[in-house]
Amino acid sequence: MTEEKRSTLRDVARVAGVSLKTASNAANGTGRMSDETRQHVLDVIHQLHYQVNVSARNLTAGRSHNITFILPGLSAPYLGELADNVISAATARGYESSIWTYDPLNVSMGELLSSVNTSTSDGVVLSLSEAGTAQKEDFNVSYPLVTIGTRKTYGLADRVTMDDRLNAAFAVRYLHQHGAQSLAVIGAHQAFDEKTIREADEGNAHLRLRGVLEQAEHDGWQLDSHLIVNVGYSWNIGEGFRAAEWLIEQGTHFDAILALNDQLAIGAISALIGHGLRVPQDVQVIGFDNIEEARYLQPPLSTMDSMINWTADTAVNRLIDRIEGKLEGPAELIRRRGDLIVRETTR
Numbered sequence: 001m002t003e004e005k006r007s008t009l010r011d012v013a014r015v016a017g018v019s020l021k022t023a024s025n026a027a028n029g030t031g032r033m034s035d036e037t038r039q040h041v042l043d044v045i046h047q048l049h050y051q052v053n054v055s056a057r058n059l060t061a062g063r064s065h066n067i068t069f070i071l072p073g074l075s076a077p078y079l080g081e082l083a084d085n086v087i088s089a090a091t092a093r094g095y096e097s098s099i100w101t102y103d104p105l106n107v108s109m110g111e112l113l114s115s116v117n118t119s120t121s122d123g124v125v126l127s128l129s130e131a132g133t134a135q136k137e138d139f140n141v142s143y144p145l146v147t148i149g150t151r152k153t154y155g156l157a158d159r160v161t162m163d164d165r166l167n168a169a170f171a172v173r174y175l176h177q178h179g180a181q182s183l184a185v186i187g188a189h190q191a192f193d194e195k196t197i198r199e200a201d202e203g204n205a206h207l208r209l210r211g212v213l214e215q216a217e218h219d220g221w222q223l224d225s226h227l228i229v230n231v232g233y234s235w236n237i238g239e240g241f242r243a244a245e246w247l248i249e250q251g252t253h254f255d256a257i258l259a260l261n262d263q264l265a266i267g268a269i270s271a272l273i274g275h276g277l278r279v280p281q282d283v284q285v286i287g288f289d290n291i292e293e294a295r296y297l298q299p300p301l302s303t304m305d306s307m308i309n310w311t312a313d314t315a316v317n318r319l320i321d322r323i324e325g326k327l328e329g330p331a332e333l334i335r336r337r338g339d340l341i342v343r344e345t346t347r
Contacts, residue, residue: 007048016044063122067319070100070112071127076235077263077291078306079127082148085312086125093320095122104129105233110138118143122323125315126157130189130203131233144322146315152202155331158322160315163337164204167304168211169218171258171286174340176219178347180256180284184227185212186243186268187235187260192228208260208288227254235260240267248275255283262287262294262303269297269345285345290338299344307338 013023018041025031026041027050044050069086071079083099090097098121102112109132116124123144128134128151139145139156146158153159175183189205197213200206209228216223229247231239240259244267247254257272259265265287269279277283279299287294287303294301314334321327 007050009050011048012041012044012050015048016041063323064120065094066096066098066121067316067323068098068100068116068121068124069127070102070124072104072129072131073101074099077293078261078289078308081291081308082127082312085309086316089313089316090320093316095320104132107132109134113138113141113145116141116143123319125319130205144319146319146322148311148315150202150204150207153331158315158318158331158334160311160318160334162306162311163335164207165211165214166337167288168208168258169215170337170340171288171304172212172215172221173219174342174346175256175258175284175286176216176221178284182227182252182254183212183216183221183223183256183258184229184247184254185209185258185260186229186231186240186247186264188228188230189233191230192225194225205260212258224252226250226252231264235264237263237267237270240264241271242267244268244271245275248272248277257283257285259285259287262289262291262301265301265303265345266293266297269299269301279345280347284347286340290341294341295343297345302343302346303341305338305341307336310336 009023009027010020012027013020016023018037022031022033022037023041025033026038027045067090069083071083074080074083087097113124126145126147128147128149130151134151136154136156139153146160147153148160150161150164172183187205188209194213197206197209200210213223227247229243231243240263243264244257248271257268259268265285269285272279272283279285285302287301288306290303290305294303318327
């Protein structure tokens with residue numbers, strides 16, 4: 001039995017009655033032609049079982065149709081969900097994704113970004129951690145770069161972020177308007193220093209704390225610095241539990257907790273319930289991020305939505321628009337406020 005001859009692009013052009021260039025443009029979704037002509041060529045491609053040579057197409061275009069997503073690990077639910085959404089957004093634009101992770105406390109950001117192979121990756125989406133350092137020169141790379149998060153990029157890379165300062169302020173205002181009189185905050189990265197927080201212009205924890213301070217001051221609400229709990233960079237359930245335990249045991253009254261991410265909030269609620277405190281009757285709790293687990297907690301967690309879908313879609317589409325030359329000009333900051341998802345841990 002002889003092997004069936006594989007159709008070529010010339011066969012497609014001949015059967016469709018169009019030029020080789022028109023057949024190529026239709027196959028690759030490029031060029032200008034009528035919708036009828038494009039559909040006719042696509043029908044012939046289907047009829048002849050013609051397969052586009054992706055490697056040749058990419059070589060001709062000078063692109064790999066692959067992007068790299070670099071993030072500080074995958075164990076945190078927020079980062080895992082973000083990675084899933086980045087992959088989906090890239091796939092929707094016809095790009096594959098490579099995932100890199102890094103240890104923010106043991107990485108040179110400049111070396112990490114310079115190690116990207118531009119023959120196999122057209123550009124990078126980078127989720128910047130609050131831990132570790134990144135210098136201005138680190139972002140001076142030869143490929144399109146979009147960052148996610150509150151860390152500065154010095155005008156060298158597009159940055160997509162939520163407005164953490166306003167989001168925290170909104171959460172504080174909601175708690176105050178719904179009867180809270182003494183607020184605790186779980187999630188500071190270092191011992192509380194009011195001057196540092198008031199001058200903060202980057203970093204999730206610092207910006208959220210700045211929003212807390214400013215809104216409390218605006219509302220005439222005295223914030224007790226002893227109720228701002230430092231957990232370092234460990235924003236996880238265990239640290240949330242231990243922080244709430246410490247708050248309860250040290251005896252200063254509080255009737256609301258703003259946890260700087262949902263995992264901290266989940267841990268705090270477990271500790272509160274373990275001590276016989278009712279949520280939200282005795283203590284209201286708000287988290288940050290709106291991870292999937294938040295809605296299934298008992299009671300379901302009220303949280304500031306970090307708009308993971310929007311963040312991933314915006315970052316990926318902006319990167320690919322840069323790659324394809326559809327977006328030019330200087331780097332921009334794209335920032336928006338999230339919504340408070342009111343569930344059953346608030347009144």
